[in-house]
Amino acid sequence: MEIRKTGLIHIGHSNNEIEKQIAHRNKKNKWFKGVIIAATIISTLPLLFILFYIFRQGISAINWQFLTDLPKPVGEAGGGVSNALVGSILILLVSCLIAIPVGVVIGIYLSEETKSRLAYYCRLAVDVLQGIPSIVIGIIIYEWIVRPMGGFSAFSGSVALALMMLPSIIKSTEETLKLLPESLKEASLALGVPYYKTMLKVIVPTGLSGILTGVILSISRVIGETAPLLFTAFGSPFMTTDIFKPMSSLPLIIFNYATSPYEDWHELAWGASMLLILMILILNIISKIVQRKWKVQF
Amino acid sequence: MIPQHFNNNQMIPAITFKNNGINFKEKAFKKTLTLSAIVAVIILIAIFFTLLINSFPSLKALGTGFFYDKTWDPVADEYGALPFLVGTLLTSFLALIISTPFSIAVSIFLGEYYKKGIVAETFKNVIDLLAGIPSVIYGFWGLFVLVPIVRIIEMKLNVPPYGVGIFTSSIILAIMILPFSVSLSRQVISMVPDHLKEAAYSLGATRFEVITKIIIPYTKSGLFAGLLLALGRALGETMAVTMLIGNTHLIPTGIFSPGNTMASVIANEFSEATGKLYTSALIEMGLFLFVVATVINIIGKQIIKRFTL
Amino acid sequence: MESAILKVRNFNAFFGDNQVLKNINLDIDKNNVWAIMGPSGCGKTTFIRCINRMHELTPNARAEGSMQLNGEEVYEMNPVLLRRKVGMVFQRPNPFPTMSIYDNVIAGYILNGIKLNKQQKDEIVETSLRRAALWMEVRSTLHKKGTFLSGGQQQRLCIARALSMNPEILLLDEATSALDPVSTAKIEELIHELKAQYTILMVTHNMQQAARVSDKTAFFYLGELIEADNTKTIFTNPKHEKTQDYIRGHF
Numbered sequence: 108m109e110i111r112k113t114g115l116i117h118i119g120h121s122n123n124e125i126e127k128q129i130a131h132r133n134k135k136n137k138w139f140k141g142v143i144i145a146a147t148i149i150s151t152l153p154l155l156f157i158l159f160y161i162f163r164q165g166i167s168a169i170n171w172q173f174l175t176d177l178p179k180p181v182g183e184a185g186g187g188v189s190n191a192l193v194g195s196i197l198i199l200l201v202s203c204l205i206a207i208p209v210g211v212v213i214g215i216y217l218s219e220e221t222k223s224r225l226a227y228y229c230r231l232a233v234d235v236l237q238g239i240p241s242i243v244i245g246i247i248i249y250e251w252i253v254r255p256m257g258g259f260s261a262f263s264g265s266v267a268l269a270l271m272m273l274p275s276i277i278k279s280t281e282e283t284l285k286l287l288p289e290s291l292k293e294a295s296l297a298l299g300v301p302y303y304k305t306m307l308k309v310i311v312p313t314g315l316s317g318i319l320t321g322v323i324l325s326i327s328r329v330i331g332e333t334a335p336l337l338f339t340a341f342g343s344p345f346m347t348t349d350i351f352k353p354m355s356s357l358p359l360i361i362f363n364y365a366t367s368p369y370e371d372w373h374e375l376a377w378g379a380s381m382l383l384i385l386m387i388l389i390l391n392i393i394s395k396i397v398q399r400k401w402k403v404q405f
Numbered sequence: 406m407i408p409q410h411f412n413n414n415q416m417i418p419a420i421t422f423k424n425n426g427i428n429f430k431e432k433a434f435k436k437t438l439t440l441s442a443i444v445a446v447i448i449l450i451a452i453f454f455t456l457l458i459n460s461f462p463s464l465k466a467l468g469t470g471f472f473y474d475k476t477w478d479p480v481a482d483e484y485g486a487l488p489f490l491v492g493t494l495l496t497s498f499l500a501l502i503i504s505t506p507f508s509i510a511v512s513i514f515l516g517e518y519y520k521k522g523i524v525a526e527t528f529k530n531v532i533d534l535l536a537g538i539p540s541v542i543y544g545f546w547g548l549f550v551l552v553p554i555v556r557i558i559e560m561k562l563n564v565p566p567y568g569v570g571i572f573t574s575s576i577i578l579a580i581m582i583l584p585f586s587v588s589l590s591r592q593v594i595s596m597v598p599d600h601l602k603e604a605a606y607s608l609g610a611t612r613f614e615v616i617t618k619i620i621i622p623y624t625k626s627g628l629f630a631g632l633l634l635a636l637g638r639a640l641g642e643t644m645a646v647t648m649l650i651g652n653t654h655l656i657p658t659g660i661f662s663p664g665n666t667m668a669s670v671i672a673n674e675f676s677e678a679t680g681k682l683y684t685s686a687l688i689e690m691g692l693f694l695f696v697v698a699t700v701i702n703i704i705g706k707q708i709i710k711r712f713t714l
Numbered sequence: 715m716e717s718a719i720l721k722v723r724n725f726n727a728f729f730g731d732n733q734v735l736k737n738i739n740l741d742i743d744k745n746n747v748w749a750i751m752g753p754s755g756c757g758k759t760t761f762i763r764c765i766n767r768m769h770e771l772t773p774n775a776r777a778e779g780s781m782q783l784n785g786e787e788v789y790e791m792n793p794v795l796l797r798r799k800v801g802m803v804f805q806r807p808n809p810f811p812t813m814s815i816y817d818n819v820i821a822g823y824i825l826n827g828i829k830l831n832k833q834q835k836d837e838i839v840e841t842s843l844r845r846a847a848l849w850m851e852v853r854s855t856l857h858k859k860g861t862f863l864s865g866g867q868q869q870r871l872c873i874a875r876a877l878s879m880n881p882e883i884l885l886l887d888e889a890t891s892a893l894d895p896v897s898t899a900k901i902e903e904l905i906h907e908l909k910a911q912y913t914i915l916m917v918t919h920n921m922q923q924a925a926r927v928s929d930k931t932a933f934f935y936l937g938e939l940i941e942a943d944n945t946k947t948i949f950t951n952p953k954h955e956k957t958q959d960y961i962r963g964h965f
Contacts, residue, residue, distance in 0.1 A: 136611035143518065146510035151531045153580045157538060157546050213445055216438040222773070229442040231703075232449040238702035239452070239695060240641025242668050246675065246691045250455050270448075277445075290808040294872070297768060298822040298879065299798030301427050303434030308825050312812050331539025334643040334668075338676045358541045358644075365545040366648060380542050387537050403811045427794050 158384070165381025168374045177346055178360070178375065186371070188379050190346040194261065194354040198340060199330060201265035201350055206272040207322055213273075214280025214318070215306060237274035241334040244270055249338045261347075261354035264340025268332060272325040279321020283314040316401035320394045327390035331383055333358035357383050456692040463685035471689065477654040479674070484686035486693075488656040492664035495571050495657060496646060497639040500578035505632060507579075508586040512628070515587070516594030517616060536584035544648030547577045552649065559661055569651040570663045577645050586635035593627030593712065594620060630708035637701035641694055643668040667694055719744045719882060719913050720765065725779030727760050727769060734760050736937045738779070742883070747909045749928035749945065750917045753960065756934040758917045762885045765915070766800040767793040784882060798822065801876030801912075805888040807868035809860030809875070816856040818871055819843060822879045838878050845911075846874035847904045866897020873904070877912075884908070886916040890923070902927045921961065925949050933957050 176187030213229065220226040244267050252263040287310060295305040311318070336342070341353040342363065361379050364372035463471065467484060474485020511532065519525040552568035555576075559566040597620050605615045621628070651663020652673060667690040678684045720742035727735035735757045742748055750758045763769040764777050767788065781788040788796060809818045819839045823830055830838070839856070843849035848870040852863070860871055869889060876884060886905075890898040905914055905927055918924050924931055925945060932942040933956075941948060941957045952958045 132611050132614070136613040139613040139616070140518065143510050143514050146507050147514040147528060150507045150511050150583060151528065151535075154531055154535050154538075156550065157542070158534075160546060160550060161542070209441065209444070212438060212441040216442045219438070220442075225439065225442050225446075229445050232446045234706055235449055235699050235702060236445075236452075238637055238641075238698050240643065240668060240698055242641070242643045242671050243452075243456070243691045243695050243698075246671065246688055247452050247455055249675075250459060251451075273445075288806075288808070290804055290806055291810070293768065293771075293804060294808040294810070294875075295821075295825060296771065297766060297797055297800075297802035297804075298825065298875070299794055299796070300822070300825040301431050301794045303431055304825055304827075306434070309810060309812075313810070315812075327537060331537075331541065333539070333541045334672060337672055341676070358539055361545060362541050362644060362648070365541075365548060376545060380545055383539060383542065387539075388534075391533075391537065427792065431794075 161377065161380050161384060164374075164377035165379075168378030169381060173375075173378050178344055179371075186375060188357065188360060188375060188382070190343065191355040191357045191360045191379060192382070193346060193348065194340070194343075194356045195330065195358075197348060197350065198261050198264050198268065198336075198354060198356055199326060201262065202268040202272060202329070203322070203326065205266065206269035206276055206325070209269075210273050210276030210322075211280050211311070211318060214277045215284060215311070217277065217281040218284035219306075233274050233277050236270070237278075241271065241332055242337075245335040245338050248335070253339055256351070259339060259341035259353040261340050261350040261352065264336045264354065264356070265350070267335035267339050268329045271329050271332065271335060275325040275328065276318075276321055279324070280314075280318050283317025283321070284310060286317070287314055313403050316397055316403065319401070320398045323390055323394040323397065327387050327394070330386060330390070331358050333362050453695070456688060456695055460685055460689035460692045462681050463689045466682060467686070471686070475656055477670075479678070479680075479683050482680070482682060484682065486667065486686070486690055488654055489665050489667045489670050489690065491656050492571065492650065493640060493666040493668070495660070495664065496574050496578055496650070496666055497636055499571065499575035499660065500582060500639050501632060501636055503575060504579035504583050504586070504635065508583050508590060508631070508635070509628065511583070511587045512590035512594050512631075513616060513620075516591040517620065520595055532584045532587050535580070536588075540581065540642060540644035541648075543577050543581055544645035547573060547645060547649045551576060555661075562661070564659070564661045567651055567661070567663055569649050570661050571650065571657050572660045574646045574650040574664075574666075575660070577649055578639050578642060581642060581645060582635040582638050585638050586631040589631035589634060589709070590624070590628050593624045593631075597623050626708050627712050630705045630712070633701055633705040633708070637698050637705065640701070641668060641698050643672050647672050667691075717744055718742060719784055721780075721782040723780040723782075725764070725777070725781060727757070727764055727777045728775065729772065730774040734937050735764070735777075738939045740932060740939060740942055742913065742915065743930075744913050745909055745911075746929045747905055747914045747916065747927055749924035749931040750915055750934065751919065751921065751924050751931060751960075752934035752940075754919070755936070757937040758934045759887055761934065762802075762887060762915055762917055765883065765885060766797050766802055768797075768802070798826075798879055799882050800885060801879060801881035801883070802885045802887065803869065803872050803876055803889045805891050807865055807872050807892070809863075809868050809871050811859065811861050813860060814857045815852050815860050815863070815871060818860045819874045819878050821875055842874040842878040843871075845877050845908065846870045847900060847907075848874055864897070866893050866900060869893060869897065869901060870904070873901070877908075881912065884912045884914045886914065888917050888919065891919070898923075921949075933960065935960070 173187045174192065175189050177190055178188065179186035213233070217226060217230060248263050248267040248270070252266055253259055256263065291313060292305055292310060295309045296302065300309070336356055336359055340356055340359070342359040343353045343355045347354055357379050361376045361383070364376035364379070367373075463484065467474070471484065471486050472490060473487050474483070475487040476483050476485045477488060511528070515525060515528060515532075519528070551573055555570075555573045556566040556568035559568070601619055601623065602615050605619050610618070646666050647669035650665055650669055652665055652669065653663045654665065657664035671687050671690060675684070675687050678687055718741040722738050722740040722742075725735060725738040726733060738761065750761060752758050760769055765781060765783075765788070769775050769777060770793070777789065783796070783799065810821055813821060813824075816839055817824060819842050820830070820835055823838075840849060843852065848867060851867060860868065863871060873889075890901050893901070902923065905916065908914060909929070916928065928945045930943065931945045931948045933940045933948065933954075935956050941952060941954045943953075948957060949961060952961060
């Protein structure tokens with residue numbers, strides 16, 4: 108907002124000085140806005156650079172072979188990431204099976220109980236869980252599952268990812284259900300529908316779009332996680348669907364191939380990176396569609 | 406249970422409902438809910454104790470020396486974590502310093518200048534996308550794009566052109582933590598009550614003055630909380646840093662030297678660690694990261710809570 | 715001779731230590747429309763929410779005393795089963811947003827897992843909607859979602875939903891407060907027709923409505939039942955000073 112000249116009489120300053128002062132402030136104002144805009148644009152440049160670079164490098168690597176072949180030994184051209192792709196999807200599937208029911212139930216609890224002590228500690232636990240570095244989660248699951256099991260496994264990787272998905276599923280479930288009007292619950296209870304059925308058949312279905320959005324977003328966040336898989340799923344050069352064996356995954360091979368000295372592997376890593384980013388983008392778009400189309404009106 | 410045939414004049418006949426064990430199902434449901442909440446708390450306590458108990462061997466053997474011993478030599482069974490502590494702190498704080506001006510600028514951009522409309526939506530989406538890129542891809546890109554650039558800079562400054570090192574990791578960290586501080590700061594800035602701003606405008610202030618003299622002071626604690634949360638993220642960030650930091654066991658001598666962070670040491674060495682003390686030392690670093698991240702997280706969230714009340 | 719479908723004796727209700735209903739004694743007779751009225755905070759809504767035990771859903775809420783519905787002690791019944799016998803319509807229309815109009819009417823059956831065949835469902839839906847004076851307006855759009863109706867139509871849908879359960883008593887908690895005058899008039903007409911088959915208790919803060927629609931009126935003040943009598947008597951010849959003051963608008 109600029110200052111306009113008015114007939115101000117300022118004691119001790121001449122009209123000329125006042126005009127100069129106002130002009131100076133207006134100039135600062137314009138400059139500031141320019142600086143802010145410039146800084147914002149600079150902040151967004153990395154995204155463009157990264158996406159552009161990945162697409163440029165990755166697009167040449169992606170073909171049918173890439174998606175269906177197993178990685179070849181060093182030196183041989185070609186090869187694919189099929190085992191990593193399958194691995195990523197499988198590990199995610201199992202972690203969803205674990206995290207979604209647990210997360211939604213805890214979310215229901217928190218949306219209903221606001222004052223009890225247990226609710227306070229539970230919320231605290233969820234907040235803390237959300238902030239734990241992913242590598243520490245890897246250590247934990249290693250001690251809890253990998254060691255007792257005697258070896259790495261996709262299952263342990265799934266549990267690690269499930270732990271990371273829990274806080275966001277819990278929070279989005281809680282927030283969605285809290286937004287629903289109390290009258291909805293009362294209408295159902297007044298019809299003689301028991302509490303548990305009211306929650307499961309009325310409240311949760313009404314909040315489904317919000318809950319689903321939260322689930323999809325949490326998937327998009329863990330699909331690219333590497334650290335928790337380093338010593339749980341560990342990775343494997345083979346194609347396997349046995350979740351009790353080590354399994355490959357897209358982020359893991361990106362890490363391994365990118366840090367290797369072999370050009371062929373770098374190419375595969377670029378292709379895998381592009382694949383991963385595409386999957387994340389698609390998940391985000393799906394979540395926005397779900398949010399809009401399934402929104403329930405009151 | 407079946408209603409009789411009725412027409413418009415008759416009353417809708419009474420339908421007898423069976424009890425069907427409602428009480429049992431009600432109780433079971435409520436107990437399941439409570440149990441799930443207890444499970445959440447138990448998981449957290451178990452995480453803490455797992456870290457603590459597995460750190461005992463190294464806590465006992467090394468004591469506080471762990472944190473100011475600068476020699477990390479697994480072969481000689483010597484574990485001093487000082488280099489990694491320094492690396493962690495250096496990269497995180499440097500990343501915070503680099504990213505803060507930008508994150509505040511973007512927060513002002515989105516919270517004050519462009520709150521709604523296409524421009525706002527576009528930039529909001531861009532920031533969200535930045536947050537969605539996996540760490541490992543940041544590292545990958547950093548390896549092939551940032552590192553050569555930093556090498557050139559290092560050569561110009563007559564510093565050994567590693568390319569990787571504290572500086573490079575700090576830059577990538579700064580980019581990665583930007584969305585986190587922006588999301589919170591933008592919110593608090595946009596929630597400054599209009600009447601405060603209008604009072605200032607009506608006294609003849611420029612927008613710049615309103616922002617710097619009214620909005621920023623008002624949102625001080627919220628902005629601080631945003632930075633705190635970003636710091637928490639930076640401390641625990643693993644993959645991108647591992648790929649760009651140079652991975653040495655020596656204390657970094659300058660911002661262009663290679664180094665290591667606690668998280669990246671764990672990532673690199675945990676699966677091959679042999680021997681109780683080695684593993685325990687790594688886990689002790691994990692415990693340290695857990696405690697620091699948790700403390701920062703809780704303080705940040707407390708500030709937010711106080712702010713939104 | 716009218717019989718009492720609901721007998722209330724020495725009834726008290728509390729929120730924590732705060733007593734909101736004090737020693738209520740009342741007989742509600744069958745096939746009458748009762749207006750429950752009084753100034754804000756007098757306990758009228760609490761009173762009807764005690765009849766179907768919705769009151770106790772609030773944390774720290776409790777009730778003491780006796781309420782007998784057709785001879786059965788309300789506070790000894792299973793609350794869930796009780797609520798299937800008592801219908802309630804709320805101030806804000808609240809059809810279930812994920813269900814169609816058709817499903818909303820028989821929601822009580824669907825949600826309770828009671829299996830009905832198509833013919834039974836159709837009959838109940840049509841009868842309930844006719845009783846709620848909504849059938850003609852929605853007969854061709856039964857499978858659309860309930861939230862697309864106007865406020866007045868939504869409220870009649872909620873009435874139909876309550877009626878489909880064949881309740882012994884119908885409780886209306888300020889059911890027309892949120893509606894426009896035309897919808898309010900339609901629903902008042904409806905109430906008049908319904909009393910042939912149901913007993914209706916309506917909480918209202920609108921005295922003119924009470925005078926228009928009800929046969930009997932109960933006047934509450936600060937948690938006490940001050941007077942309960944034929945509506946005509948209450949409005950033309952009230953026995954208590956407080957009732958007089960209220961009628962004359964001195965509150």
